[in-house]
Amino acid sequence: MNLPSFLWLWKIAAWSMGLSLLAYLLLAVTGFWMLRVRTSGSPPFFSPITGGRGGVRSLHYTIGISMISLVLLLLAIGIVGTLGHFGSLGHSSHLVAGLIVVVLVLLSAVSATQISASRPWARPLHIGTNIVLFVGFAWVSLTGWIVVQKYLP
Ligand code: HEM
Numbered sequence: 001m002n003l004p005s006f007l008w009l010w011k012i013a014a015w016s017m018g019l020s021l022l023a024y025l026l027l028a029v030t031g032f033w034m035l036r037v038r039t040s041g042s043p044p045f046f047s048p049i050t051g052g053r054g055g056v057r058s059l060h061y062t063i064g065i066s067m068i069s070l071v072l073l074l075l076a077i078g079i080v081g082t083l084g085h086f087g088s089l090g091h092s093s094h095l096v097a098g099l100i101v102v103v104l105v106l107l108s109a110v111s112a113t114q115i116s117a118s119r120p121w122a123r124p125l126h127i128g129t130n131i132v133l134f135v136g137f138a139w140v141s142l143t144g145w146i147v148v149q150k151y152l153p
Pocket residue numbers: 024027028029030031032034035036038049057060061063064065067068105108109112113115123126127130131
């Protein structure tokens with residue numbers, strides 16, 4: 001593949017990353033909104049967590065699935081682009097950063113599906129994973145921004 005040096009592919013990566021960060025922000029807002037409603041002791045029928053009244057929970061879930069899709073797209077773009085250009089992987093710490101972010105996002109998603117009264121460990125795991133994910137996102141963005149420089153004209 002000898003298209004204008006993969007620049008178009010890294011542009012998609014940059015846009016997807018912007019959308020992922022936006023999704024993360026919205027997940028943080030809706031997540032902590034649910035947490036506040038749950039711990040404020042308001043009657044359950046007014047609670048948006050149950051999916052009635054505004055359905056903040058299903059909004060949180062939908063944005064979550066969008067963020068997972070974007071991160072998997074970024075993984076695919078990164079691997080395809082790197083293999084296409086070099087024929088091998090592992091040219092910088094961006095690889096480790098990318099893989100860690102993918103693992104964290106999947107762990108966050110799996111722990112989210114486990115949140116229930118009978119599994120008290122799931123909610124702290126979900127919230128903890130997402131706090132670490134913030135650092136992961138910063139790291140993958142920084143290293144991605146550095147490696148993309150060599151493709152710029
Ligand atoms: C990976 C995608 C994500 C999915 C699929 C997801 C899904 C869920 C689900 C199903 C719940 C349980 C709601 C409940 O019934 O109590 C939940 C809770 C929560 N999520 Fe997420 N979430 C995701 C990402 C995030 C992110 C990135 C953050 C924050 C930065 C976040 C913050 C929270 C918080 C704080 C709660 C606890 C709400 C409470 O204590 O009631 N989530 N999430």
